[in-house]
Amino acid sequence: DGGITQSPKYLFRKEGQNVTLSCEQNLNHDAMYWYRQDPGQGLRLIYYSQIVNDFQKGDIAEGYSVSREKKESFPLTVTSAQKNPTAFYLCASSTAGRNEQFFGPGTRLTVL
Amino acid sequence: QKEVEQDPGPLSVPEGAIVSLNCTYSNSAFQYFMWYRQYSRKGPELLMYTYSSGNKEDGRFTAQVDKSSKYISLFIRDSQPSDSATYLCAMRNTGGFKTIFGAGTRLFVKA
Numbered sequence: 001d002g003g004i005t006q007s008p009k010y011l012f013r014k015e016g017q018n019v020t021l022s023c024e025q026n027l028n029h030d031a032m033y034w035y036r037q038d039p040g041q042g043l044r045l046i047y048y049s050q051i052v053n054d055f056q057k058g059d060i061a062e063g064y065s066v067s068r069e070k071k072e073s074f075p076l077t078v079t080s081a082q083k084n085p086t087a088f089y090l091c092a093s094s095t096a097g098r099n100e101q102f103f104g105p106g107t108r109l110t111v112l
Numbered sequence: 113q114k115e116v117e118q119d120p121g122p123l124s125v126p127e128g129a130i131v132s133l134n135c136t137y138s139n140s141a142f143q144y145f146m147w148y149r150q151y152s153r154k155g156p157e158l159l160m161y162t163y164s165s166g167n168k169e170d171g172r173f174t175a176q177v178d179k180s181s182k183y184i185s186l187f188i189r190d191s192q193p194s195d196s197a198t199y200l201c202a203m204r205n206t207g208g209f210k211t212i213f214g215a216g217t218r219l220f221v222k223a
């Protein structure tokens with residue numbers, strides 16, 4: 001089955017910790033994205049990558065970091081510099097030149 | 113002012129009703145319009161995709177774009193309890209890389 005997987009489904013972080021959220025796709029998509037979703041707000045773009053070894057900041061990149069070493073994988077690290085990290089994090093991917101994005105099931109991060 | 117405005121609802125309708133969900137936008141450069149359905153604690157799934165103005169129909173769903181009014185709609189005919197979800201509109205301009213999402217409208221279809 002082709003699709004996007006995210007792990008873990010739920011993640012708890014203590015103050016001052018860095019945590020990494022996993023995103024893997026087997027759709028052979030070139031582009032991958034990370035969004036943050038908060039209640040009552042639209043999806044906000046954190047980072048995106050159009051090709052391997054290249055990525056760009058989105059609207060709310062502060063306190064986050066990413067890597068794109070493989071086409072299939074786009075992990076997101078939430079660093080201790082992110083002051084309000086509790087949110088639902090969504091990974092998406094798309095084919096180059098296409099506008100439709102396909103989403104993973106999400107990771108809910110809670111800061112304790 | 114947000115680039116995309118969407119009434120958060122909730123919208124509650126009886127089973128079998130016709131549902132109308134709407135978004136307005138301010139950027140006249142948007143050319144690509146999408147509707148996503150998101151069930152609670154799940155990732156959004158793409159429902160409809162349209163380019164520029166006009167209508168597109170897929171089963172019980174019809175997407176409508178009125179670029180002159182900067183207004184898009186999603187109609188759901190014969191609504192079912194399984195349609196209960198949050199519906200997100202999304203749009204993008206030609207050559208742009210960023211997709212702008214509405215905040216979503218929560219829909220409840222009562223059996």
